Amino acid sequence: LAIDGGLVARGARIDFINHNAPTGTPVTVATCTGFLSGTFTLGRPGTVLIDNVSNPPAVKVTLQPVRTLTWTGSANSNWDIFSTTNWTNGASASNFGQGDTVNLGNAAGTAPLVIKGAVRPAAIAVDNTNTITLQGTAADDIAGSVVVTKAGTGKLIVGLDTSLNANQTTPTVIPSTVTVNAGELQIGNGGTTGSLGLASVTNNALLSFNFSGEKTFPNPINGTAGSIVKSGTGNVSLTGAVAYTGTTTINSGRLTFRTPAFPGTGAITNNGELEIVNNSGAIQNIDPIISGSGKLLKSGGNEVWLRGANTFTGDVEIVQGPANSLNITHAQGLGTTAGKTIVRGFNGTGGQFVNIRALTAGGTTIAEPFELIADAFGRAGLRHEGGTQTLTLTGPITVASTGLSSVQIWNSSAGSTLNIQGDISGSLNGANLFVRGSTGPINITGSVNISDQGDFFVTDDARVTLGAAGKTYQGFRTNIAFGQLRTVLSNMLPATQPVLMVQNTTSPAKWIMGDGVTPISQTISGLSSSAIATNSGIVGSATTESTLTVNQDSNTDFNLPLGGSGTNENKLALVKSGKGRLTLGAVNTLTGSTTVSGGTLLVNANTLASSAIVQPGATLGGIGRVRDFNATGNASATANISPGNNGIGTFSTSPGNAVFGPYSAYNWQLQDWTGTNDRVAAPSSAVNITATAANPVTIRISQIGTVANFTESNRTFIIASGGFGIQNFAADKFVIDKSGFTAGTGTWAVRQDGSTIVLDYTAGSGAGSYATWAVAKGIPGEPADGDFDKDGLLNLLEYGLGLDPKVANGAPGTLAAGSISFTKGTEAVANGDVTYRIDTSPTLGAAPSPWTPVTPTVNNATTISYTLPTGQPKVFTRLVVTKNP
Incomplete structure (x- = not known):
C-alpha cells in the first residue's frame, strides 16, 4: 500500500x-x-x-511460522482471531491466528462453533464421530485459500456462507479444496445460509445439502463412490462441473443439476424433486435407476435421455427443450403409472416433446398417463421414434392448448407402429391437436373428446386409423393435411364439426371410410379443401357403399375427388343436407348415389358413375356432369335444378336421363340477351318430364345484373337438350315464374322443338317505360325527378338522353356554330313515353322574361336542336324532358 x-x-x-x-x-x-x-x-x-x-x-x-492447533472449546464456542484461547498447540492453550492449520475432533461437537469475523485458516482437518456445526452471521466468514479435509464417521455441518477461493492464476492464489474421505459433510442447516465458496470438492463419502430456500452451488464436485443427499424444502442448484460415481438421494425439496453438473452414476432415490437442466449443447444420458415418490423435471435447451428401468412413482415434467426434449429408451424410463408425464410447451421456448425411442424388438406397451400442455405459440408433444417396433400407449392422454399453440402426437419412423389405446381428452381453445407421422401407422382406438372447438390435424404423411366400439369422438374439427385418415366405424368424427382437407404434390390428403369389410356412415357439418390434386380425396373401402352426409349451413368448395382408383374405393355415396352450398370441383368416381336433401350442391366436373336424387327444398346444379338425375319435390317445396356455377352454364347427365319429376323446378338464368344461357344437356340420353299438369315443373326465370344487350324483341332460347330426345313433354306440365326477370315486359312460353326444350319470349307492345329502364339500369323504384348519381341531372333527363343514371355525367349537349344540339336516348324514343322541348330566356327564367318554348330547328327520332337567333345581347337555352300522361 x-x-x-x-x-x-x-x-x-x-x-x-x-x-x-x-x-x-x-x-x-x-x-x-x-x-x-x-x-x-x-x-x-x-x-x-x-x-x-x-x-x-x-x-x-x-x-512467524504458522501453527497447528486443535480445538478444545475450553473458554466458549467462539472461533475468533487472536482473542479466545479455545485451542491448544499441543503444549499449551492458544488462540487462533490467520494461516494456522486447525484440527476439529469430537471436542468441537459439544456445541456449535461460532465463527467471529473472517477467519483464514490454512487448513481445516475434521476427524470426528459426532456432529460438528460451524455457524455465524452474515458478517462472519471462512475465507481465503483453505484446505478442508473431512475424516471420521461423524458429520460436519457448514451453516454459514463462506468465501473459499477458487483456483485462480491471475493473480496467483492457492485454491481452496474440500475433501470428504469419510463421514458426512452437510452444507446448510435447514435455513438459507451455508456454502463452500468457490472451493472444488472431492467427495469420497457423503455430501449433503439442507436448505429451506433457493441456493446455488457453483463448486466443482468429483470423487470416487461418493454420494449426495438433499434434504430441506428448498431448491439446491448445482452448476459446477459435477461428476461422481455414488448414489443420489433427495429426501425433500428440489435438487437441480444444471450443466455441466450431472447426477452420479449410482442409483437415484428421489422423494422430492429432481431437475435436470441441460444447456451443454450435447445429449445428456441418465443411466442410473431412479426410484422414490418424487417428481422428475427436465429443462434446458438440449436433450436428456432416460435409459434405465426406473421405478419412481412421481410425475415427469418437461418444461423446456428441443423437439426431442426428453428421450426414453427403456419401457420403464418414465417410472410407474402412479405418476404421469407432463409436457409443457411455452411461448418462445420451441417445441417440448417426450420422445419414446426404439425400445425392445417387437412391441412395447407403456401405460403412463400423459399431459400435453401448450401455451401461446408453444408446442407440446409425444413422439415415437421406433425404427420397426410397435409402441402401444394404454394410459390416458390429456391435452390443453391456447392461442396459436399446438399439442402433437407423432409417429416419426415409416417402419414403426404407434397404437393409442388410452383416451385423449381436454381443451384446445381453438388450437390444434396434430397427429403427425412418416407413413408409419397410427391406430387410435381410445376416445377423442375435446371440450371445446379445436382441430384434430392429421399431417406429415401420417397414416391414422380412428375408432373403436364403445368409444366417443366429439368436440373437434377434422383437418387432413398431407396425411391419411381411416375411420372404421360409423360417426367416428363429430357430426356437428366440419372436415377440411389440404394436400400438395408430394403429400396427398386422403380419408378412407370403413375398415375394408363393413361400410360405414358419417355425418359432418361441413366439407372443404384446397386445390384439386391426385391421389387425394374421400374413398370407400367395403364391397358396398359407405355414406357421407354433409349437413352444412355455410358455403364451401371441395376440390378433391370422391372415390379413388383402389379396390372398392369408389364404393361411396354422398348426401348433401343443410341450407348451405357445397361446390364439388374435382372429377368424382363414386358409384353410390348423390342425394341432395337440403341446400345446394354444385357439381362442376364429371361425376359419371353417380345417380343424383334431388329432394324437396334442395338444389342441384353446376357446370359438370352426373350419371343421371331425378328431381322430385312436393306441394310444399320444389326440387330444383340450377345449371351454372353461380352464373351461366350447362349442367349435364351421361349416360342416364335428366328427369324433371313432379313439383320439380328449373332455375334458369339470363345474363346476356344475345349470348349463352343456362342449359340442361343429356347428350347420350334423354330429358324426361315425369311431372304432370297437376304437379308441374316450375321454370323460374331470373336475370344476372341488367341483362347485357337487352332489347324488347322476340327471342327463342334452348334450355334443355337430349341426345335421345325429349320424353313425355307437354306444355301444360310447366308453369313459368318470371318474377325474377325485370329487363323486359314481354311474355314467356315453353315448347318442345325436336330434341330440345325452348323458351320463347314475345316482346311487349309499347310497354317499355321509364320504370322498366330504371329497373334495367339497377335503380328500381327511383323517382323520375330524383338524382341517383348526384350529378345535377334528373333521372328522367338521363333516361331521355340515354345516359347512365349510376355514373356522374357531364353537361349534356353540344354547342357549335350558334346551334345547340342534344342526342335522344334510343330506349326512351322506342318507348314513346317522354316529350322533348327547348326553352329560351334572356334572364334564366327570371321576370320579366320567363322561360319560353321555341320551335326546334331539328326534332326527329335521334336529335333535338335549336339555332340561336342573331342580334340579341344574350340568350339562355334549356332542354326539358317530361313524361307523357
Whole structure:
C-alpha cells in the first residue's frame, strides 16, 4: 500500500490472504511520503514495525511460522482471531491466528462453533464421530485459500456462507479444496445460509445439502463412490462441473443439476424433486435407476435421455427443450403409472416433446398417463421414434392448448407402429391437436373428446386409423393435411364439426371410410379443401357403399375427388343436407348415389358413375356432369335444378336421363340477351318430364345484373337438350315464374322443338317505360325527378338522353356554330313515353322574361336542336324532358 502523505494507524489488523508468505524476514506492506504513526495488529503470529527512519517511512511485518492447533472449546464456542484461547498447540492453550492449520475432533461437537469475523485458516482437518456445526452471521466468514479435509464417521455441518477461493492464476492464489474421505459433510442447516465458496470438492463419502430456500452451488464436485443427499424444502442448484460415481438421494425439496453438473452414476432415490437442466449443447444420458415418490423435471435447451428401468412413482415434467426434449429408451424410463408425464410447451421456448425411442424388438406397451400442455405459440408433444417396433400407449392422454399453440402426437419412423389405446381428452381453445407421422401407422382406438372447438390435424404423411366400439369422438374439427385418415366405424368424427382437407404434390390428403369389410356412415357439418390434386380425396373401402352426409349451413368448395382408383374405393355415396352450398370441383368416381336433401350442391366436373336424387327444398346444379338425375319435390317445396356455377352454364347427365319429376323446378338464368344461357344437356340420353299438369315443373326465370344487350324483341332460347330426345313433354306440365326477370315486359312460353326444350319470349307492345329502364339500369323504384348519381341531372333527363343514371355525367349537349344540339336516348324514343322541348330566356327564367318554348330547328327520332337567333345581347337555352300522361 503506497500513501501520498502521512499514515496514521489506529489498531488496524494486517492479514495475509496467501498462507505461503515468507517467515522470519521483514516484509514491507505499506509506505507513505509523510509521517507514519499509530499501531497495527497482526492476524497471525509475528511482529509489526513502524519504521520512520527508512525512506520512505514504511510498515514492516515479520511473520512467524504458522501453527497447528486443535480445538478444545475450553473458554466458549467462539472461533475468533487472536482473542479466545479455545485451542491448544499441543503444549499449551492458544488462540487462533490467520494461516494456522486447525484440527476439529469430537471436542468441537459439544456445541456449535461460532465463527467471529473472517477467519483464514490454512487448513481445516475434521476427524470426528459426532456432529460438528460451524455457524455465524452474515458478517462472519471462512475465507481465503483453505484446505478442508473431512475424516471420521461423524458429520460436519457448514451453516454459514463462506468465501473459499477458487483456483485462480491471475493473480496467483492457492485454491481452496474440500475433501470428504469419510463421514458426512452437510452444507446448510435447514435455513438459507451455508456454502463452500468457490472451493472444488472431492467427495469420497457423503455430501449433503439442507436448505429451506433457493441456493446455488457453483463448486466443482468429483470423487470416487461418493454420494449426495438433499434434504430441506428448498431448491439446491448445482452448476459446477459435477461428476461422481455414488448414489443420489433427495429426501425433500428440489435438487437441480444444471450443466455441466450431472447426477452420479449410482442409483437415484428421489422423494422430492429432481431437475435436470441441460444447456451443454450435447445429449445428456441418465443411466442410473431412479426410484422414490418424487417428481422428475427436465429443462434446458438440449436433450436428456432416460435409459434405465426406473421405478419412481412421481410425475415427469418437461418444461423446456428441443423437439426431442426428453428421450426414453427403456419401457420403464418414465417410472410407474402412479405418476404421469407432463409436457409443457411455452411461448418462445420451441417445441417440448417426450420422445419414446426404439425400445425392445417387437412391441412395447407403456401405460403412463400423459399431459400435453401448450401455451401461446408453444408446442407440446409425444413422439415415437421406433425404427420397426410397435409402441402401444394404454394410459390416458390429456391435452390443453391456447392461442396459436399446438399439442402433437407423432409417429416419426415409416417402419414403426404407434397404437393409442388410452383416451385423449381436454381443451384446445381453438388450437390444434396434430397427429403427425412418416407413413408409419397410427391406430387410435381410445376416445377423442375435446371440450371445446379445436382441430384434430392429421399431417406429415401420417397414416391414422380412428375408432373403436364403445368409444366417443366429439368436440373437434377434422383437418387432413398431407396425411391419411381411416375411420372404421360409423360417426367416428363429430357430426356437428366440419372436415377440411389440404394436400400438395408430394403429400396427398386422403380419408378412407370403413375398415375394408363393413361400410360405414358419417355425418359432418361441413366439407372443404384446397386445390384439386391426385391421389387425394374421400374413398370407400367395403364391397358396398359407405355414406357421407354433409349437413352444412355455410358455403364451401371441395376440390378433391370422391372415390379413388383402389379396390372398392369408389364404393361411396354422398348426401348433401343443410341450407348451405357445397361446390364439388374435382372429377368424382363414386358409384353410390348423390342425394341432395337440403341446400345446394354444385357439381362442376364429371361425376359419371353417380345417380343424383334431388329432394324437396334442395338444389342441384353446376357446370359438370352426373350419371343421371331425378328431381322430385312436393306441394310444399320444389326440387330444383340450377345449371351454372353461380352464373351461366350447362349442367349435364351421361349416360342416364335428366328427369324433371313432379313439383320439380328449373332455375334458369339470363345474363346476356344475345349470348349463352343456362342449359340442361343429356347428350347420350334423354330429358324426361315425369311431372304432370297437376304437379308441374316450375321454370323460374331470373336475370344476372341488367341483362347485357337487352332489347324488347322476340327471342327463342334452348334450355334443355337430349341426345335421345325429349320424353313425355307437354306444355301444360310447366308453369313459368318470371318474377325474377325485370329487363323486359314481354311474355314467356315453353315448347318442345325436336330434341330440345325452348323458351320463347314475345316482346311487349309499347310497354317499355321509364320504370322498366330504371329497373334495367339497377335503380328500381327511383323517382323520375330524383338524382341517383348526384350529378345535377334528373333521372328522367338521363333516361331521355340515354345516359347512365349510376355514373356522374357531364353537361349534356353540344354547342357549335350558334346551334345547340342534344342526342335522344334510343330506349326512351322506342318507348314513346317522354316529350322533348327547348326553352329560351334572356334572364334564366327570371321576370320579366320567363322561360319560353321555341320551335326546334331539328326534332326527329335521334336529335333535338335549336339555332340561336342573331342580334340579341344574350340568350339562355334549356332542354326539358317530361313524361307523357
